Amino acid sequence: MSRGPRPTGRRDWGDDEDGVSILHVDMDAFYASVELARRPHLRGKPVIVGGEQRGVVLAATYEARAYGVHSAMPMAMARRMCPQAVIVSPDHAAYSAVSEGAMRVLRDVTTLVEQVSVDEAFLDVAGARRRLGPPSHIAEKIRRDVRAEFGITCSVGIASTKFVAKLASGHAKPDGVLLVPRAATVEYLRTLPVGALWGVGEATEAALARWGVRTVAELADSDVRTIQRAVGKVAGAHLFDLAWGRDPRPVQPGREEKSIGAEHTFDVDLHDLGQVEAKVLDLADRCAGRLRSHGLVARTVSLKVRTSDFRTLTRSRTLATPTDVGREVYLAARALLAGVDLGGLPVRLVGVRTEGLSPAATAVQQPTLEEAVAENTTARRDAERAMDLVRGRFGRSAIAAGSIPPPRARDSTTDFVPGDLSLSKDVSTGEYGGSNASVRVRAARTGTDGATAHI
Numbered sequence: 001m002s003r004g005p006r007p008t009g010r011r012d013w014g015d016d017e018d019g020v021s022i023l024h025v026d027m028d029a030f031y032a033s034v035e036l037a038r039r040p041h042l043r044g045k046p047v048i049v050g051g052e053q054r055g056v057v058l059a060a061t062y063e064a065r066a067y068g069v070h071s072a073m074p075m076a077m078a079r080r081m082c083p084q085a086v087i088v089s090p091d092h093a094a095y096s097a098v099s100e101g102a103m104r105v106l107r108d109v110t111t112l113v114e115q116v117s118v119d120e121a122f123l124d125v126a127g128a129r130r131r132l133g134p135p136s137h138i139a140e141k142i143r144r145d146v147r148a149e150f151g152i153t154c155s156v157g158i159a160s161t162k163f164v165a166k167l168a169s170g171h172a173k174p175d176g177v178l179l180v181p182r183a184a185t186v187e188y189l190r191t192l193p194v195g196a197l198w199g200v201g202e203a204t205e206a207a208l209a210r211w212g213v214r215t216v217a218e219l220a221d222s223d224v225r226t227i228q229r230a231v232g233k234v235a236g237a238h239l240f241d242l243a244w245g246r247d248p249r250p251v252q253p254g255r256e257e258k259s260i261g262a263e264h265t266f267d268v269d270l271h272d273l274g275q276v277e278a279k280v281l282d283l284a285d286r287c288a289g290r291l292r293s294h295g296l297v298a299r300t301v302s303l304k305v306r307t308s309d310f311r312t313l314t315r316s317r318t319l320a321t322p323t324d325v326g327r328e329v330y331l332a333a334r335a336l337l338a339g340v341d342l343g344g345l346p347v348r349l350v351g352v353r354t355e356g357l358s359p360a361a362t363a364v365q366q367p368t369l370e371e372a373v374a375e376n377t378t379a380r381r382d383a384e385r386a387m388d389l390v391r392g393r394f395g396r397s398a399i400a401a402g403s404i405p406p407p408r409a410r411d412s413t414t415d416f417v418p419g420d421l422s423l424s425k426d427v428s429t430g431e432y433g434g435s436n437a438s439v440r441v442r443a444a445r446t447g448t449d450g451a452t453a454h455i
Contacts, residue, residue: 013188016181017134017158021126022251024157024165025106025142028174030119031059034098035088037151046085050075055265055349058090062174093396098150105145109138114251120169122162124251139177160185161247163198185245190217197242199235207231219243260298262286263351269308271346273337276305280337281330283352285401288326289388291354297322299356301329303336306349313340316355324360325381326401 027033031049036042046064050057057078060069067082079085099118106113109132112124125138132138139156146154153175157168160182167189172178180188189196193215195205211230213219219227220243228236241247262283270276280303291298302316315336323329333352390399 013179013184014181015136015179016183017136017179019182020135020158020160020179021124021129022159022162022165023123023125023135023139023142024159024162024169025121025123025139026155026157026166026169026173027102027119027146028153028155029059029061029065030099030152031090031095032061032064032088033059033152034095034150035091036061038094039088042086042088046082047088048075048078048082048085049088049090050078051089051265051267060085098152101150102146102152102154105142105149108145109142112251112253114253122165122251136177136179143175143177161245162249162251163242163247164188164245166198167192167196186220189243189245190215190220192216194219197239199238199242204231204235216243259302259353259355259357260287260290260294260296261302261351261353263304263349265306265349266347269346269348273347276347276350277334277337279350280333280352281326281401283350284330284333285326285384287352287354288324288329288384289391291324291357292360292385292388295360296357297324297360298329298354299358300354301332301336302353302355303333303340304349304351304353305337305340305342305347307342307345308348309345310348311343311345312349313342315340318356322356322358322360326384327380329354330401 032047035047035049044063045061046067046069047061048057048064048069049059055075057069057071057073057075059071060078064078064082064085067085069078069082069085075087079087095118102119103113103115103121106121106123110123110125110128112127114122116122125132125135128138129135132141135158139158142156143154146152155169155172155175156177157165157170157172158177158179159165159168160180164180164185168178168180194200194208194213197216197219200208207230208214208219208227211222211226213222213227213230219239222240224237224240227240230236231239264279264283266279284301287298298319299322300316300318302314304312304314306312317332317336319328319332329352337350384401387399387401
């Protein structure tokens, strides 16, 4: 069930679909649903997706949520609240594949699809009504197609604005549809607490409460200048508009990524910064790989460190030139880590994020001093692109960057150093070779004839 505020009483707000063309589609307990589709024997049981001991809950089935478990909760707390839960380690590759497939289902309905996360999107179906029928029929088609193809459920909100459609999908959970007719928008909003409005967090909610505003109805009935005195001029005007159902934002297809990042919670708090640096290298490599897959480069690198007392520190650095090279991201993140005052405390979590994204095709690349004097100025980038190819064929664990040891093979292992390997591509053969990049490769035979390499 959704943790968002719900309307009191009625669930049926009418069936007038004139002027309501915005749909918000939200996959129900997405990560957990994907795991249940892969493991049908777990259906009906409390299942939590997350790390065995540390980290946070990524998703929980509704059976686990009945015990108070919810996403973003520390795993230790979730295990105490629901000790009988089945813990499933996350498989992000599987989630990405299902997400991409579900978004294709939505784009079969209309080209006006704005994906806002891995498991939710807005659609404007005004142009699809003649072909597919009214929005309620389209919502049922989406739910039916997603269930048939991927074995997961989704909930759909239908409204005249994005804001109300998102609220409606949350109130339709699990596995439902909620239509809020245009004429019923204000009446629907007036049933909600003020915390339901976009932009109202705990601090804003407390600030409004000090002025006696605890519900959307009370906010709408207040003078806008009172709300502005409580939360600020711009925020106050925005919340007042939302309380009256005013949200002019259109569905924006192809919304650009604003940042790409990855983070990791250690099984045991680490005092050894060398081990933290090794994980920073892995995270930087992941970020750079995603940048290349999206055809993007980043101008800013940010580091996130959480110590054992749950204090979170963030630092960022702007690069001289945008990059999609993992080594450059790592060097910036490592320098940021060296400058963080941990207060003598061990590290619980570390994260790397790349920001200031722009298309790689149009970015101006300024070579570093090392590249400027090198015979091949793109050797490192070529090497990392070759790593992308290996991972695309054998999986991410097949090759690792820097000093991160690869997974231990079950069979014999042979170390060798190729004498001539620059990873520049030979057009005639399609293979990588040359003399400008020294690469150390550890090849290991596995049960599936895969190769594990360490560059």
